[in-house]
Amino acid sequence: MAYRAEYIWVDGTKPTAKLRSKTKILKDGAELPIWGFDGSSTNQATGDKSDCVLRPVWSCPDPIRGGDDVLVMAEVLYVDMTPHETNTRAACAASAAKFADQEPMFGIEQEYTFFKDGRPYGFPVSGFPAPQGGYYCGVGADEIFGRDIVEAHTDACLEAGISISGTNAEVMIGQWEYQIGPLGPLDASDQMWVSRWLLYRIAEEFDVMATLDAKPVKGDWNGAGAHTNFSTKAMREDGGWDHIIAGCEALGKKTALHIASYGEGIEERLTGEHETQRYDQFSYGVSDRGASIRIPWQCEVDKKGYLEDRRPNANMDPYVVTRLMVETICGDAASR
Numbered sequence: 001m002a003y004r005a006e007y008i009w010v011d012g013t014k015p016t017a018k019l020r021s022k023t024k025i026l027k028d029g030a031e032l033p034i035w036g037f038d039g040s041s042t043n044q045a046t047g048d049k050s051d052c053v054l055r056p057v058w059s060c061p062d063p064i065r066g067g068d069d070v071l072v073m074a075e076v077l078y079v080d081m082t083p084h085e086t087n088t089r090a091a092c093a094a095s096a097a098k099f100a101d102q103e104p105m106f107g108i109e110q111e112y113t114f115f116k117d118g119r120p121y122g123f124p125v126s127g128f129p130a131p132q133g134g135y136y137c138g139v140g141a142d143e144i145f146g147r148d149i150v151e152a153h154t155d156a157c158l159e160a161g162i163s164i165s166g167t168n169a170e171v172m173i174g175q176w177e178y179q180i181g182p183l184g185p186l187d188a189s190d191q192m193w194v195s196r197w198l199l200y201r202i203a204e205e206f207d208v209m210a211t212l213d214a215k216p217v218k219g220d221w222n223g224a225g226a227h228t229n230f231s232t233k234a235m236r237e238d239g240g241w242d243h244i245i246a247g248c249e250a251l252g253k254k255t256a257l258h259i260a261s262y263g264e265g266i267e268e269r270l271t272g273e274h275e276t277q278r279y280d281q282f283s284y285g286v287s288d289r290g291a292s293i294r295i296p297w298q299c300e301v302d303k304k305g306y307l308e309d310r311r312p313n314a315n316m317d318p319y320v321v322t323r324l325m326v327e328t329i330c331g332d333a334a335s336r
Helices: 089-098 145-161 185-205 239-250 257-260 297-302 318-336
Strands: 002-008 017-027 035-038 051-061 071-075 105-116 163-170 175-183 209-212 228-231 284-286 294-296 306-308
Touching: 002 051, 002 089, 002 175, 002 185, 017 035, 017 185, 051 145, 051 185, 071 185, 089 185, 089 318, 105 185, 105 318, 145 163, 145 175, 145 185, 175 185, 175 228, 185 318, 228 318, 239 257, 239 284, 239 297, 239 306, 239 318, 257 318, 284 297, 294 297
Parallel strands: 002 071, 284 294
Antiparallel strands: 002 017, 035 051, 051 071, 105 175, 105 209, 105 228, 163 175, 228 306, 294 306
């Protein structure tokens, strides 16, 4: 007997990396081996030195093929087994290890938009639908498009053992969101990449495209973000309020660094409108969806909990975002 392992990795496409995958047939009981691929076809190598290495870092049951088949998240290495320059996971792993004593946790809200025949799923052939507003968490065939794909994706994530914690229709027609977490930085990032792969793969079956474009429709329509919820052990415990405020202040000191690393097209999305703060300004507040950082109202009541960085784009690299938040907030806490 044999089983199939679908190796998934992040390529070197710029400004926004893409997911790639291919299938390896393995003997029953065989461990997942290191594998390779043609980096000259993925923007990760030149033709004269094209070999790149795939090292498995996380795996789960394959909910599409079933049986003993698996999905494998792999990181990219050079042939000398050092991290490839496009491998953002390695730096994330180092930061996670350095600040493990603070027990950082993440919950990532992944927004995305379905497209069909070159336009957002549900948009008419010409013109525009009714203005946004009624579509958010809506119900009914006049407001909701793509729910069958969303349900199939949710089922697949659950069957795979991915820590998906919710789904909802978003403000713009054809736009949706799901959440991953709470998890540590590496698990949250690995599972986010695999859940994205599943989203794309399942949407194929419906002849629909899912995009993480940060501003898929110009004009008076919401962009697509990946709001990132963060806490440390100190924030979650009694007396955590002061640590939450300190975390917000720490993020404010490195606004330019974070904005530059939070995804392509961030200036188009963070305009100060559509529930955003401007990309070149920084603010935080309780229940404020127009702030850079929102503190949920319940956290103010309980005086502990977490903060929500509302700036990351839907197309952000979770390895980069989780690393930066850990380094900025946990690093600041360690220095106090």
